[in-house]
Amino acid sequence: MAILETPNLLGRKEPETPGPSGGIGPSLCPGFCRKRSVSCCFQNLCNNPTEKILSQCRFFVSMNDLGGDFKGVGKGSLAADKVVEEIRRRGGKAVANYDSVEEGEKVVKTALDAFGRIDVVVNNAGILRDRSFARISDEDWDIIHRVHLRGSFQVTRAAWEHMRKQKYGRIIMTSSASGIYGNFGQANYGAAKLGLLGLANSLAIEGRKSNIHCNTIAPNAGSRMTQTVMPEDLVEALKPEYVAPLVLWLCHESCEENGGLFEVGAGWIGKLRWERTLGAIVRQKNHPMTPEAVKANWKKICDFENASKPQSIQESTGSIIEVLSKIDSEGGVSANHTSRATSIATSGFAGAIGQKLPPFSYVYTELEAIMYALGVGASIKDPKDLKFIYEGSSDFSCLPTFGVIIGQKSMMGGGLAEIPGLSINFAKVLHGEQYLELYKPLPRAGKLKCEAVVADVLDKGSGVVIIMDVYSYSEKELICHNQFSLFLVGSGGFGGKRTSDKVKVAVAIPNRPPDAVLTDTTSLNQAALYRLSGDWNPLHIDPNFASLAGFDKPILHGLCTFGFSARRVLQQFADNDVSRFKAIKARFAKPVYPGQTLQTEMWKEGNRIHFQTKVQETGDIVISNAYVDLAPTSDTSAKTPSEGGKLQSTLVFEEIGRRLKDVGPEVVKKVNAVFEWHITKGGNIGAKWDTTIILSDEDFMEVVLGKLDPQKAFFSGRLKARGNIMLSQKLQMILKDYAKL
Secondary structure, X not given: OEEEEOOOOOOOOOOOOOOOEXXXXXXXXXXXXXXXXXXXXXXXXXXXXXXXXXXXXXXXXXXXXXXXXXXXXXXXXXXXXXXXXXXXXXXXXXXXXXXXXXXXXXXXXXHHHHHOOOOEEEEXXXXXXXEOHHHOOHHHHHHHHHHHHHHHHHHHHHHHHHHHHHOOEEEXXXXXXXXXXXXXXXXXXXXXXXXXXXXXXXXXXXXXXXXXXXXXXXXXXXXXXHHHOOOHXXXXXXXXXXXXXXXXXXXXXXXXXXXXXXXXXXXXXXXXXXXXXXXXXXXXXXXXXXXXXXXXXXXXXXXXXXXXXXXXXXXXXXXXXXXXXXXXXXXXXOHHHHHHXXXXXXXXXXXXXXXXXXXXXXXXXXXXXXHHHHHOOOOOOOHHHHHHHOOOXXXXXXXXXXXXXXXXXXXXXXXXXXXXXXXXXXXXXXXXXXXXXXXOOOOOOEEEXXXXXXXXXXXXXXXXEEEEEEEEEEXXXXXXXXXXXXXXXXXXXXXXXXXXXXXXXXXXXXXOOOOEEEEEEOOOOHXXXXXXXXXXXXXXXXXXXXXXXXXXXXXXXXXXXXXXXXXXXXXXXXXXXXXXXXXXXXXXXXXXXXXXXXXXXXXXXXXXXXEEEEEOOOOOEEEEEEEEEEOOOOOOOOOOHHHHOOOHHHHHHHHHHHHHHHHHHHHHHHHOOOXXXXXXXXXXXXXXXXXXXXXXXXXXXXXXXXXXXXXXHHHOOOEEEOOOHHHHHHHHHHHHHHOOO
């Protein structure tokens, strides 16, 4: 194990790197960093401590080496002590540990007791028990797995919780070409080494949210283990110094690699990945699958031309789901009918273009608008947010991005599945991009009629993109336009077009530092709150469902993150003036977990605000290539009726004035009060009279006509009164008796 401080070696033309070897790979202190201490744990079987790096770095090391031979026999302190002594001689601090890696807690505890934290684990301990498969004993099998696989598990598990709490960790598993490709006489060793790769792949997924990266190396390096199976000159040529730089980079805090597998040795590095043939469907619906069909299609099954490269279990299982969908929808597609299937798919998708979904209505009140605003982070902590979460606010408004809620019913209602030519498995649908354009501010409440159409279908090879346009109307007036870009995983390759002029294009952010950066910490209940606006997908609330989808817990809605970001842009560059909001476009890049901090970075270029959103804890970009278009700033100051046009209420006050002039003293005695009126129009003050009451022109007319009781208007927030609130009772008398139109 090691804790170290060291200068940043990445900028050097010829970086010096540590190279003590262990097993068949490097054991080193891979935490070279900028002004921070990095603690790392590694198991060392070293007989060749490097000289160069010790002159460059200041090490704090806890060194673990049981000290046995390459077969795991014996025990001693010499190997670890030798490295510790070398480090101390060079001015570093080091402690030795002689426990077996099967006692991982003890190994990690030594480092924690000495240096207080642990940031890097390099699992490098190993032994050999080479035997042909027929001669492998139970002991030969078990000891290999105990040291390589179980030992790595025990040490990593002991360090895991410390890394998770500090939101940082780098883990290296040391695999082998024997595990990747197999090797005669190493069935036990190869099985354990490939097991390490499987362990690393899962840890890479589970650790991602805590900024814990896990990668695997398959090194060729000389060590006291490999010197028994390699010629002496080859051991010398395969120096650990030719492996260590890769590990150093993978463990650097700025390296984003996670879940990678690398072969390395003699100054060469290569990354490996899985590859899979396109395969063949060898059964038909309601027909048995036969070995004869497998034989007939064997060449196609094994043909790696145009092979796919799945990178997750979701992509892998998604292909199987797609096969089931094709079989069920097309009555079975055999490999011998590939061209027919392609033509069916092409014509089917093409036939979907222009198809309209049944029109639907969306009715909402202030309650739905407020629920949405709370779901995307509006809060009483910011007084300027009050207009979005309090219906009694004089300028109460819907957040502009509430428009996506109005249009999303076409997605949620399953209407896409009814479109001829579209065979959709909703478990494989991803929300790729979103565009929203407003033609006027959303009313505070209303009933909108929505029409949805398939604007286009694009073939992206690995999947299909469906472009859905949704238009929302109030009566016959167009209020807003949504464009949903939906990505269907695994449905591509049917020969369709890849681009469309109907798509609202995402735009790259400027190449300069942002003009503004704002952060929001999402609540652990954020997804539970946002889903109340209508997106009931269990992926965002049910841990079991999330697990089936490949996530370790429910994720936040992409449109929730979208709303957080748009709210910040509106706040920063439009002072929350919803009348200035014109359009927004965003691309969804990665998921967000409730509780994570969103960092919205913004660039102003004229009336277009470019932005991207990151998860602050991990640095992952979750919304990319995004922008908000704003209307130019206009004079929205209050105008009197003579300046800004006639108000309905003007007639009322003229009539009140005329009548009071005739019978003034009597009425004045009865009322014995002074009212100041602020009549608003479009959220702005339209007129003032010498009173202290605020309500909209429309609500004022409702009061005059007897349709709205003033006291009820007050308690619902539609009428505001300052001073003696009970005086509002006397309004009824004035308006009822003296203001009839």
